[in-house]
Structures are given as C-alpha cells and as structure tokens.
Amino acid sequence: MFTRSPGLPHKRRQSNGLLSHFPVPPIFSQQQLVDFQRNRANSAAHGLPFGLPVLPPYQWNPAPSSPPVPHGSPSAKARKRRSDDHGQYDLKRQCFSPTGPHNSPAARASGSPSPSPTRRGPATRPSDVQHQAGSPLASPRRMGCLPSLGEASQDDNELVGLQSAAKDKLSQQILDLFISCQQQDDDLEKKELCRAQLQRDIQMLFPFSRIYLTGSSLSGFGTRSSDADLCLVIQEGSVDQKNDAVHVLSLVQKLCYTLSYIDRPQLIRAKVPILKFKDRISGVEFDLNVNNIVGIRNTFLLRTYAYIEKRVRPIVLLIKKWAGYYGINNASRGTLSSYTLVLMVLHYLQTLPEPVIPCLQRDYPECFFPTMDIHLVPNGPRSIPPFISKNQSSLGELFLGFLKYYATVFKWDKHVISVRQAKAIPKTNCTDWRKFICVEEPFDGSNTARAVHEKEKFEAIKSQFHASWQVLKLRKDLNFVLPVRQSKQNR
Known part of the structure; x- marks a missing residue:
C-alpha cells in the first residue's frame, strides 16, 4: 500500500516549493548523495538488500542496565538480552559517526548507519563504540554539563549534594518528590525505541526524513507519566502548517493503521497540527508534529539549563x-x-x-x-x-x-x-x-x-x-x- 515514494503526490504540490525538495534534501552533501547512488547500484548488482541513507538526529547512549530488544517483539517487556546477543536493533540507538558515508551492509539493511563504516560482521552496541579522538561525540558520558542522551536521571553524586543541602523539612519534601517522580532511564529508553522504529517506518514514505524526540522527555524536565513529543523533519526550514503539514500527517496516520505497535492515531488540526497515538508496547502517548523546528532548538536549550545546576x-x-x-x-x-x-x-x-x-x-x-x-x-x-x-x-x-x-x-x-x-x-x-x-x-x-x-x-x-x-x-x-x-x- 505504501511504496518508497520520495515525496508527496503531485496533486498536493504547493507554491511554497516544499514538495520540490524531495528526494534531494539540503541536509545532505553532494558527496553523500553520490555515495548513496553508488551504493544503491552496487547493492542491486550484487543482490544485496539496500536501505536509504539515514542521518540520525542525535547520539543515543542507552543506560547499561537497559539492554535493547526489538520494539514490538512479544518478549520486549520480559526478555533481557545476553551481552553477546547482537542484532539489527542495536543500530536503532542513534549512535552515529558525524562524517563520512555509511556503507556497511548491516547499516543499509536496517535503515540506520553503522557506528563504524568499515567494519564487517555483527552490529556493535552503542556502549561499545569508540569514537575518534577529537570528535564531538568522543565521550559517551559528558564533555560539559550535559549527560548523554540515553540517561535521564540525576547523577548519584548530584543527588547526594542535594540531600546534604536539604536540611529543612520543606527542602527534603521537594527532593523526595523529585526522586519519586522524575523520569527514569528506562522510561526514556521506551520512548526512544518507539521513536527509532517509527522513523524507520516513516522513511518508507519520506526516505530522507528524521524524527526527533523533543519536549520534557528529552529536556530533563519530564516525569514518569510524561507523554512524549516527536518532531518529523522532512526538510530544513519551515513547512506550511495549515496545508502541507496536515497532508503529511494524514499520510503518516494511514501508515500507522498498518503498524502493529501503534494504537489510536488521531489527527488534531491545531495551529501546529499533531498526530496523537499510543505505543502499544510501552503504553506511552505520543504527539507527532511536522517541521516544528523551534521545538527541537528549545528542547536542547532547556536540557542545558536542566543539567547546568x-x-x-x-x-x-x-x-x-x-x-x-x-x-x-x-x-x-x-x-x-x-x-x-x-x-x-x-x-x-x-x-x-x-x-x-x-x-x-x-x-x-x-x-x-x-x-x-x-x-x-x-x-x-x-x-x-x-x-x-x-x-x-x-x-x-x-x-x-x-x-x-x-x-x-x-x-x-x-x-x-x-x-x-x-x-x-x-x-x-x-x-x-x-x-x-x-x-x-x-x-x-x-x-x-x-x-x-x-x-x-x-x-x-x-x-x-x-x-x-x-x-x-x-x-x-x-x-x-x-x-x-x-x-x-x-x-
């Protein structure tokens, strides 16, 4: 029903030029596009599976205590994976190399880049990836005040500092409330699993699109019951929210009806239209918008404020x-x-x-x-x-x-x-x-x-x-x- 269409149907073309950006988005360099065409031809010649190139939105370093399992699997809630049990879903954790083409067959098959473009064989877990010295992604924990994106909770030493400073009753009550209600690493991991799987599925409609987790879930201000906000980016720059964004979300809504892990997709035609749905696996409610770029910018501004003190x-x-x-x-x-x-x-x-x-x-x-x-x-x-x-x-x-x-x-x-x-x-x-x-x-x-x-x-x-x-x-x-x-x- 849904083919690998590089863009929107011709009948929906608008004067703002949105649809003319597909399939060549401005976020990819000319060299990346050349490599993409070459890899597709080589894959076809050798009968290898080929997936469209993906540029993940951020490095994802899941907490060591939360081993990844396939999203939607019957054992997703119960099975803990062995340390030597590798699979294609390792690649969905958004740990990526910031430069260079992604040529690994495993990366092409999964729709996500391999952490090492020259390595052959089993996928590497993000926690095992060693980035090159000098890379902006060199440290999996933190280079400044920010924790890695796979960690939601407060550092133990920071909590100890807060506890020692909470000498009065009111301060202790506030700290106890925070410790009890703050979003945990596994809460964030559940949201990331759904985001990663949905990105792969939506790339069947919009091959060069990316989905960003935004809002309180990623900023550090979420609670255990917080819903998750997602931003589907289909091009750099603005999108006509009244027409194009609604049409894109209607296509995504139709796709969601075919996905076993999505429940009750509902299109809300607000000033910034959203697609509301529930992840059947985690039970988390999601709001998906299209190209609300400012939401991505303020998420990382607020994330910095959240962890700077x-x-x-x-x-x-x-x-x-x-x-x-x-x-x-x-x-x-x-x-x-x-x-x-x-x-x-x-x-x-x-x-x-x-x-x-x-x-x-x-x-x-x-x-x-x-x-x-x-x-x-x-x-x-x-x-x-x-x-x-x-x-x-x-x-x-x-x-x-x-x-x-x-x-x-x-x-x-x-x-x-x-x-x-x-x-x-x-x-x-x-x-x-x-x-x-x-x-x-x-x-x-x-x-x-x-x-x-x-x-x-x-x-x-x-x-x-x-x-x-x-x-x-x-x-x-x-x-x-x-x-x-x-x-x-x-x-």
Whole structure:
C-alpha cells in the first residue's frame, strides 16, 4: 500500500516549493548523495538488500542496565538480552559517526548507519563504540554539563549534594518528590525505541526524513507519566502548517493503521497540527508534529539549563506538579503550558541578586544560534561547563521565592518574561504582547503564554501564586500547598 515514494503526490504540490525538495534534501552533501547512488547500484548488482541513507538526529547512549530488544517483539517487556546477543536493533540507538558515508551492509539493511563504516560482521552496541579522538561525540558520558542522551536521571553524586543541602523539612519534601517522580532511564529508553522504529517506518514514505524526540522527555524536565513529543523533519526550514503539514500527517496516520505497535492515531488540526497515538508496547502517548523546528532548538536549550545546576530539575518538577494540582497548567483550557512554566522558573532563577543559573544564549551564543542547521543543534551545547553559583539557597527557599516573585514583584501589565535576555523586558504594542501574561519564546520571539486570553483565568493564576506564597511562608510544609503522597502516586 505504501511504496518508497520520495515525496508527496503531485496533486498536493504547493507554491511554497516544499514538495520540490524531495528526494534531494539540503541536509545532505553532494558527496553523500553520490555515495548513496553508488551504493544503491552496487547493492542491486550484487543482490544485496539496500536501505536509504539515514542521518540520525542525535547520539543515543542507552543506560547499561537497559539492554535493547526489538520494539514490538512479544518478549520486549520480559526478555533481557545476553551481552553477546547482537542484532539489527542495536543500530536503532542513534549512535552515529558525524562524517563520512555509511556503507556497511548491516547499516543499509536496517535503515540506520553503522557506528563504524568499515567494519564487517555483527552490529556493535552503542556502549561499545569508540569514537575518534577529537570528535564531538568522543565521550559517551559528558564533555560539559550535559549527560548523554540515553540517561535521564540525576547523577548519584548530584543527588547526594542535594540531600546534604536539604536540611529543612520543606527542602527534603521537594527532593523526595523529585526522586519519586522524575523520569527514569528506562522510561526514556521506551520512548526512544518507539521513536527509532517509527522513523524507520516513516522513511518508507519520506526516505530522507528524521524524527526527533523533543519536549520534557528529552529536556530533563519530564516525569514518569510524561507523554512524549516527536518532531518529523522532512526538510530544513519551515513547512506550511495549515496545508502541507496536515497532508503529511494524514499520510503518516494511514501508515500507522498498518503498524502493529501503534494504537489510536488521531489527527488534531491545531495551529501546529499533531498526530496523537499510543505505543502499544510501552503504553506511552505520543504527539507527532511536522517541521516544528523551534521545538527541537528549545528542547536542547532547556536540557542545558536542566543539567547546568543541580537544583533546577527538582524545582521545575515541583512547580509543574503544583500548577497541575491547582488547574493552572493546561494551555488547552486557557492557562499556562508546561513549557511556559519552565521558562518562568528559569527567568526567576536568572534574575535573583545572585543568579542560580546563567543566561546561556547571552554567554554561549555560538551554541544556540537560532539559524544553526537543525542536525547540528543536539551537539551545540555539549561542551558548556557546569555553572558554579554563589547562590546557596535551599530548594525550599527557592520555591518560596518563586511564588513571592510572581505574587508581588513581577509587573504582569508592564513586562515580558525573557529567558533569552535574563531579565524582564518592557511590553511593546506588538499584538503578541497585548496579552495578560507575556513569556518570550527564546528562539522565535513569540508569546508562549498567549493561551491565557481570559481575564478570569489570568486572575485565577495570579491569586494562586499569592495564596500559596502566603500559606507556605507561615507553614513551611509542602503538604499545605501540594499533597505530597497524592503527587507521588500520580507521578
């Protein structure tokens, strides 16, 4: 039913030139395309299987305790693979060489590049791959403040540091909530397995496409129950979301009906249309968009903030839980999105007299350049070092200060929250800033809080900040503003 069509049907060609980009995308060099044609001819001449070249979006280093098994296999949930049990699914972990053609027959057959283009024989597990010295992927753990992409949880030594600093009851409650609810390595691994398999299947429709895991799952701000966001990139640059993106997602939706591991694919025609579906294997809910490139950029910006200072992730998780409990964390209902809440937390931490975190886009502009080629974005911040803050406030003090800042200090009617500039900037007459709450998107400058368009909802948000601050400064017990046991159960 679905052939290896290099692009969209002719009847859907639009004047914006989107469809004319297939099958030659701008992300591949001329040499890579020449190699691709040569490999295809050689494979046909020798009767070998041939898969289209794939450029994975980021290096994937799964945690050693999570051995990979075929996604969709009946034994996927139960079987642990032996250390010497190699297979084609090893190649789905997105560990790749940043340069050079991928000529291995195993790589061509699986649709993913081999970690070593000259090696023959069994596939190599990503944890065994030795990258060349000087490569941006040389260290499988971390070169700067960031953990590898296969690791979601906090380092043990960082948790020990947080525990030693959590001397008061409120701080200990916040830390306990974080440890209980934070996304685990195996949670992230399940999402990656589905992403990798879906990328291979969608490449039957769009051979040069890639799928990126984005949002809280990858940024470090996810919980064990977090849904997963995916971005299907079919070309560099923008895509007409009203027409082309909807058509692409409708084709993907039809494909999903034929995939045994996908359940209930539903097309949502929003401003940025998405395809919602559930992975039958892991039970994770996914939202897939097309070419929402800014989502990839801000994922890796937020990921850097998440790991640059050990107190950031526990505070963000707490505030998302707090906002969800009081019903002010749902953009579809006219309140704050989780992304907006994260930006509000980062802004507060940046603007303290002694900042807890730096301004990354100001201090490291070369790592977050807004027009950087999208396939370079994941490796952009890898060398950024940890930030040593002079601010030694506890988790409890930071939470209380956050509530006070937005309850009594920040001027909602006059200022825009800007993480990009690490300050509150004056509102202008721009349409985006004529809203009750204004939070600047760090890359495209839009207002991420534009969903709050009703005065009643805005007043409810403000009053909750104030009420929680008043209670917490007297009680210093998290249970008075957020039931801890219930929050742990709903992780």
